[in-house]
Amino acid sequence: MRRQYFFVGTVLLVMLLNACTKRVEIQMPYEGDKIVLNTLIQPDSVIYVRVTRSIPSNMLDDSGYKDIPGSAVIITANGVTLPAPQVQVIKGLSYFVSTEKAVRGQQYTVQVQAPGLTAVTATDTLPAAPLAKNASAQRNSNRVLFTLKDDPAPGNYYRIRIYITNENGGQGTYLLFGLDPAFNNNLVDFFTKSSYNSLVMNDERFNGKDVNFVLQTVDPIPGPSQVTVEVSVLTRATYDYFRTMTAQKENGNMAVRNPVRVYTNVTNGYGIVGGINTQKLTFKVE
Amino acid sequence: MSLAGKLLTGIFILCFPLSVFAWDWQTRVTVIVKDQPIEKVCGLLEKEYGIHFSYSRELVNLSRKITLTARSQRLKKVLEEVFAPDDIRFTRVGEQIVLLPDQRTTRTISGYIKDAISGESLIGATIYSPALKQGTTTNQYGFFSLTTVKDSNSLVITYIGYEPHIQPIRQKGDQLLNVALQPVGSLKEVVISAKEQIKLQEQTQMSRVKLSATDLQAMPQLLGEVDVMRTLQSMPGVSGGMEGAGGLYVRGGSPDQNLVLMDGTPIFNFSHFFGVYSLVNANVVKTTDLYKGAFPARFGGRLSSVVDIAMKEGDMNSYHGDVSLGLIAAKFNVEGPIVKNKTSFVVSARRSYPDLILNAALRAENEMGSGGNFRAYFYDINAKVNHIFSAKDRIFLSFYKGEDQLLLKQTPIDSTNSNDPAKFNTESSKFQLGWGNTIAALRWNHIYGPRLFSNVTLSFSQYAFFTQYEQKAVIAASGELSDVYGRYKSLMENSGGRIDFDFRPDPRHSIRFGAITTLHYFKPGSSSFRDKASPVKPLDTLATAMRVTGAELSAYAEDDWQLRPDLYVNIGVHASAFMVQHRFYHSIQPRLGLRYMLARNWALKAAYTHMNQYIHLLSSNGTTLPTDIWVPSTQRVAPMFSKQVTLGVAKTSLNGKYECSLEGYFKSMHNMIESKENNTINQFQPRWDENVTIGKGWSYGAEVMLQKRKGTTTGWLGYTLSWSTRRFPGVNNDEIYPYKYDHRHDIELVLMQRLGKHWDFSASWHYNSGTPITLPVSSYSGIGGASPWDPGSGNTSIDRYNNWNNYRGADVHRLDIGFTHTKQKKHWSRSWNFSIFNVYNRRNPFFYTIDEDAAEKKRYLTQVTILPILPSITYAIKF
DSSP, X not given: OHHHHHHHHHHHHHHHSOOEEEXXXXXXXXXXXXXXXXXXXXXXXXXXXXXXXXXXXXBOOOSSOOBOTTOXXXXXXXXXXXXXOEEEEETTEEEEEEEEEOOTTOOEEEEEEETTEEEEEXXXXXXXXXXXXXXXXXXXXXXEEEEEEXXXXXXXXXXXXXXXXXXXXXXXXXOOEEEOHHHHOOHHHHHHTOOXXXXXXXXXXXXXXXXXXXXXESSOOOSSEEEEEEEEXXXXXXXXXXXXXXXXXXXXXXXXXXXXXXXXXXXXSEEEEEEEEEEEEEXXXX | OXXXXXXXXXXXXXXXXXXXXXXXXXOEEEEEEEEEEHHHHHHHHHHHHOOEEEOOTTTOOOOOEEEEEEEEEEHHHHHHHHHGGGXXXXXXXXXXXEEEEOOOOOEEEEEEEEETTTOOBOTXXXXXXXXXXXXXXXXXXXXXXXXXSSOOSEEXXXXXXXXXXXXXXXXXXXXXXXXXXXXXXXXXXXXXXXXXXXXXXXXXXXXXXXXXXXXXXXSOOBTTBOOHHHHXXXXXXEXXXXXXXXXXXXXXXXXXXXXXXXXXXXXXXXXXXXXXXXXXXXXXXXXXXXXXXXXXXXXXSOSSEEEEEEEOOXXXXXXXXXXXXXXXXXEEEEEEEEETTTEEEEEEEEXXXXXXXXXXXXXXXXXXXXXXXXXXXXEEEEEEEEEEEETTEEEEEEEEEEEEEEEEEXXXXXXXXXTOTTSEEEEEEEEEEEEEEEEEEEEEEEEEETTEEEEEEEEEEEEEEEEEEEEEEEETTTTEEEEEEEEEEEEEEEEEEEEEEEEEEETTEEEEEEEEEEEEEEEEEEEEEEETTOSSOOSOOSTTOOOEEEEEEEEEEEEEEEEETTEEEEEEEEEEEEEETTEEEEEEEEEEEEEEEOGGGOEEEEEEEEEEEOEEEEOGGGOOOTTOEEEEOOSSSOOEEEEEEEEEEEEEOTTSOEEEEEEEEEEEEEEEEEEOTTOOOOTXXXXXXXXXXXXXXXXXXXXXXXXXXXXXXXXXXEEEEEEEEEEOTTSGGGOOEEOTTOOSEEEEEEEEEEETTTEXXXXXXXEEOOOEEOOOSEEEEOOXXXXXXXXXXXXXXXXXXXXXXXXXXXXXXXXXXXXXXXXXXXXXXXXXXXXXXXXXXXXXXXXXXXXXXXXXTEEEEEEEEOOOOEEEEEEEEEO
């Protein structure tokens, strides 16, 4: 019998699994160096602006991209220039940090100039806070529940993330989770049991309703621990940015698929200046 | 008479006007005219030779212009040449010639041509009258009709692979014939050869590829299977898409723009095994016609091509069959008479079998748990019955069912978490996936008279896709259960009827007309998902997905018409209307073909056609999959239409050995759909049309085909130079971009060689230039949150894409070969086929990925190849 299996295995291996790969060194096209401007502005928080430079796509930069020496950032709120932001190094990366907190109702514009590169600019507003409550989870369960009250006005955009704060107070990484299949209603996600650490959605299916969310984490919630459900309301620009960024990641690295362009509202450059309003629901699991 | 006397007589004659001499039928006359009416010829004869003509202009029309060069020819011969084509009779009354219309009535010879041994009707056989230099060919039911105004003693009936047959015919009156042709070389099994003998320069139809069963069977095999679609891919103008897949991309069109007909019934999804194999068992295919352009008016409903597959009808005289075993599938085919020369049947079935072996192996090793099961197979069944009621009536009943099935059922096997009570442990899971077609058709051939033939078809075609998943899992530590279940179904149906008439009023006209009615039923998405253990009620599900019924009505007429001895025209129109959800669409689609005979038997051909398509295929991310669904046009997405113009020359050598054709084409396609940039088409939403953008496509190019059709060595060389582009608003900055299967050059070389009595060799070499892919033009940093103090590294990388399809992958080329050894026994024959796919193990790209080299801080392209050198062996028995 063993010999038969060997035979069958060999045949199948030759027939179906004999995919082989070959590394192809090519000169990928390059659009040239551009300023990359990234900031998500949260009401009642200072503004963190990160300015970097784009690179050819056959180069790999997994350390957060290089800063642009000599760059200057100007932030204006409703046309009024704010005091010059200060450079701070946080977790090894440089940020331009505003001296004042952002205020909802203002329109923020960020301009960046850097030697040898075309200046860039981008504008956005800040959204209202989400109305989320009743977050809970049980120890060793993989379900995290919370309730969200959606604004009756159409066109609200959300992002949901979960993270666990461990016992010594350090913050962990975002958990992988999926939606309850009954809610998710997506064939592909259901069959592939897709999980993600960030769920970006609009209110098309629950406009103006109180919705009970069940998030199914891939690993059960350990106890005792402190869980944070992060619910954010996004502006349209931020939503488009997150949605397309997620779509590009989901598209994977196969070059035969239709490409996904990540949304940018930065004129003459890349990146995003977007409004976000995050509510954190933190609870303890005993 | 002395010499002086002869001279004197001569001078005497020359000195007198010729007119004073009486004439007779043997009088030699000289007439030279160019493009002048017959009337002018009569005038010349009267003036020069004193021959008076008497006729009534109401009865005799002498206005036809002719070109005539007659030097010192007998009068009677000249008059015959001038008057015969117009059926004008001439008689001498006194000193004048009286012209009268010919009183003889036309006569029509009609009937069927069939194989003498099997009784199978022969499509495209030539019926020719050498005396009259007139001929015709049989239609797709083996019927012909030849109407002539002249008498003929015999007809010559020919067909490649068969002995020519001389059929004597009665001197007078119409005649209905049933002619049986004897196959040549009957030592080999009876092969239904569909190679038509009609020469390329004698047919107005262009852009057509005719594939016979013998061509098909002779091609090298992939894993022991010959395949209709794969063989069609080796024709110029046809591209196969991804390496190894059986998709058809005809002249830059997409697969949803192909109308695939099996015995006249449309098929929705023509593949098994995710496109690797065609739906139909090649052993029961009689002929396959692929129309790439110049579409006859009788076809409609798709933009880019028509694949018309005729299945075998079944031997009327004796029982035959074959059984074969390849690496992937086993199949059999049986045919024979139910009532000799009256009723016959054909039944065939095929099933892939590697899953049976794999399932046994997995079970023996207890890989799937105690109740585990594994199935992954495709099967198809064909059955056909045909009955001859009378010389004028014949009926066909055919049925097809084919499915692909995948089942994986497992009980505890999740070894990764099995020892961790704090994590989910799977108690059982079951995954099922299946799709398939069901087709049924009833056809009735009826001969109303010698000049009018009809076919009535009632057909039903259904495509269904089904998948379900269930999983029970438990976390032992907390006792938490997960019991999820989901299913999804989609269904598409066509039912309808059509009536086609074939009318041959006279040798210069071959008229077809008919009407088609089709009822489309779409039920694209019906699904439900639930978690029995979840405390939350579902918001909604798609169980109430849309169900749409649409009605399509068409009528057509076409005439293959000889305008002049050297000019032919195929003029037609296809009118159609589509009613769906209280909307009404309609179109008038002109079809025009021209053929002008050039010197040295070359034909110059041209065609202009419009095609309309009322249904759209929704594919995820541009990849053709069994989950793809058809939907009707909506308020936002109007029906697609295309316009194609084709120009070419063609010739078959005098001995019929060689064929050569050169064609250039330009096609524009309108109202095509593409998913909006950064959106996938959500096939499961009723408002799918909001996620698509509507645009245009253009394709143009040239195709050359050189073919050797006779002898022990046959084959062809095809070359295609083509461009195919698209433009969709909101995609690629609204600019034109190359279509994803835009191959600039495509070369096909196919060789079939008979080696002695027992061996056949075939080889096929394919080349196409690289397929476009889209590569990023830059990379830059992304951002995940407002504050850098939040969890997460923040080192997200984003690729910037600009133009679509901005890079070309590697060229694709491959050589496949096959040897077949056939041995004839007393009552049966057996054959071994040895095939090698990709002989020199060319690593052709299947797709590319962009990968990272962390050590070198580089990203690079990885080419993935899936089909290396693949030998296969097939054993077959025929009786």
